Amino acid sequence: MSAAMETAEGRVDLGKLYAESNIGETIDQLESDLVGLLPVKTRIREIAALLLVESARRGLGIQAEPPSLHMSFTGNPGTGKTTVARRMADVLHRLKYIRRNHVVTVSRDDLVGQYIGHTAPKTKDILKKAMGGVLFIDEAYYLYRPENERDYGQEAIEILLQVMEDNRDDLVVILAGYKDRMDTFFRSNPGMASRIAHHIDFPDYSADELFRIAEMMTTTMHYRFDEAGQAVMREYIALRMQQPRFSNARSIRNGIDRARLRQANRLFAGRGELLDRAALETITAEDIRVSRVFTQQ
Amino acid sequence: MKITQGQFSFLPDLNDEEIKKQIEYGLDQGWSIAVEHTDDPHPRNTYWSMWGTPMFDLRDPAGVMMELNACRKEFPNDYIKVLAFDSNKGFETIRMSFMVQRPADEPGFELVRSEGPGRTVHYTLRSYATGRPPGGRYSPAAAP
Numbered sequence: 473m474s475a476a477m478e479t480a481e482g483r484v485d486l487g488k489l490y491a492e493s494n495i496g497e498t499i500d501q502l503e504s505d506l507v508g509l510l511p512v513k514t515r516i517r518e519i520a521a522l523l524l525v526e527s528a529r530r531g532l533g534i535q536a537e538p539p540s541l542h543m544s545f546t547g548n549p550g551t552g553k554t555t556v557a558r559r560m561a562d563v564l565h566r567l568k569y570i571r572r573n574h575v576v577t578v579s580r581d582d583l584v585g586q587y588i589g590h591t592a593p594k595t596k597d598i599l600k601k602a603m604g605g606v607l608f609i610d611e612a613y614y615l616y617r618p619e620n621e622r623d624y625g626q627e628a629i630e631i632l633l634q635v636m637e638d639n640r641d642d643l644v645v646i647l648a649g650y651k652d653r654m655d656t657f658f659r660s661n662p663g664m665a666s667r668i669a670h671h672i673d674f675p676d677y678s679a680d681e682l683f684r685i686a687e688m689m690t691t692t693m694h695y696r697f698d699e700a701g702q703a704v705m706r707e708y709i710a711l712r713m714q715q716p717r718f719s720n721a722r723s724i725r726n727g728i729d730r731a732r733l734r735q736a737n738r739l740f741a742g743r744g745e746l747l748d749r750a751a752l753e754t755i756t757a758e759d760i761r762v763s764r765v766f767t768q769q
Numbered sequence: 770m771k772i773t774q775g776q777f778s779f780l781p782d783l784n785d786e787e788i789k790k791q792i793e794y795g796l797d798q799g800w801s802i803a804v805e806h807t808d809d810p811h812p813r814n815t816y817w818s819m820w821g822t823p824m825f826d827l828r829d830p831a832g833v834m835m836e837l838n839a840c841r842k843e844f845p846n847d848y849i850k851v852l853a854f855d856s857n858k859g860f861e862t863i864r865m866s867f868m869v870q871r872p873a874d875e876p877g878f879e880l881v882r883s884e885g886p887g888r889t890v891h892y893t894l895r896s897y898a899t900g901r902p903p904g905g906r907y908s909p910a911a912a913p
Binding site: 574593600601604605 | 824832
């Protein structure tokens with residue numbers, strides 16, 4: 473263990489441990505990169521504290537089973553489940569809970585085979601690849617298909633359960649999916665529910681948060697809204713939220729992508745005059761205003 | 770008689786922790802790890818049986834240990850080795866190979882002489898273990 477823990481009187485300095493792990497930096501970054509998601513951030517901070525105390529305990533020779541950190545992320549589409557899973561690997565790696573900073577993202581197709589005897593090797597292969605890091609199972613509820621009793625998903629779940637139990641210190645499994653369907657999934661697989669210590673619910677974003685997300689997205693793509701554009705974007709978000717198939721940040725990203733398309737078209741249509749950097753970077757009100765969202769009611 | 774083959778074979782047998790470290794080195798080089806086993810200890814026996822396919826895209830030795838332990842469980846009396854395959858152009862070959870399990874009792878080799886024309890003698894090695902058919906060569910039940 474690190475030098476900070478070796479104190480003569482058998483005391484540990486949590487502050488020093490905290491500084492050493494650089495975890496503060498990761499959490500600050502999380503804070504600034506992810507808009508909203510308060511319950512998620514709180515839970516991550518709690519887990520970070522738990523792991524920090526755990527390593528302090530280990531430093532003083534207090535033995536305990538490593539805490540189980542398998543998680544389930546539930547929430548509507550586009551609420552940032554995948555993004556947080558990637559961050560989680562970073563956090564857990566810095567806290568030395570996992571050995572490698574990597575996430576293996578899989579869905580049903582990667583785990584479940586097509587014929588008898590195909591599922592076990594396939595699932596084990598994925599598990600081996602994920603060892604030492606985080607296994608992120610997107611849309612995990614698809615693993616269980618109650619309408620078909622001969623479905624091989626159950627086999628994959630059983631192998632998963634066994635590895636989650638036996639290789640607890642080699643692997644962190646994160647299941648993700650929409651809330652209602654995950655609830656059904658856990659109801660029909662009580663073994664899975666009981667092996668997951670952390671159920672984290674991702675709330676929907678408010679209109680303000682979505683606007684901040686939109687701003688962050690445009691900034692990273694080196695675009696910006698002009699003043700009128702900002703107002704129209706707010707309007708766009710308010711309208712889009714009412715419409716069907718709204719998927720939070722993902723809808724916003726799609727909206728911005730289409731605005732980029734229209735901006736490019738507008739600039740191309742007006743070719744002949746020379747463009748400066750600002751013109752190439754600016755998304756104006758009319759780029760957004762043409763959207764179907766404003767006409768479709 | 771302790772068979773020496775591959776890396777580290779003149780050292781005491783590696784324990785799991787040491788095996789993990791060697792595998793980790795191989796993975797860090799970007800090599801693919803494979804597990805093979807045999808019950809024919811002849812030094813010229815290069816064709817060991819593969820335990821599953823070589824493991825590509827692994828990041829951590831825990832995955833290999835899973836397979837290795839499964840192989841040990843299935844063949845508790847076989848020789849088992851871990852190999853690392855380097856797929857880089859120019860190498861495309863095994864870069865590491867070391868034994869991770871050996872039978873508890875290795876009976877050793879017999880020197881076989883065969884007399885040819887004109888009193889020439891040909892020498893060859895034959896393992897005492899291979900006198901019995903495959904599968905029962907090292908199991909305690911089959912011991913004489």
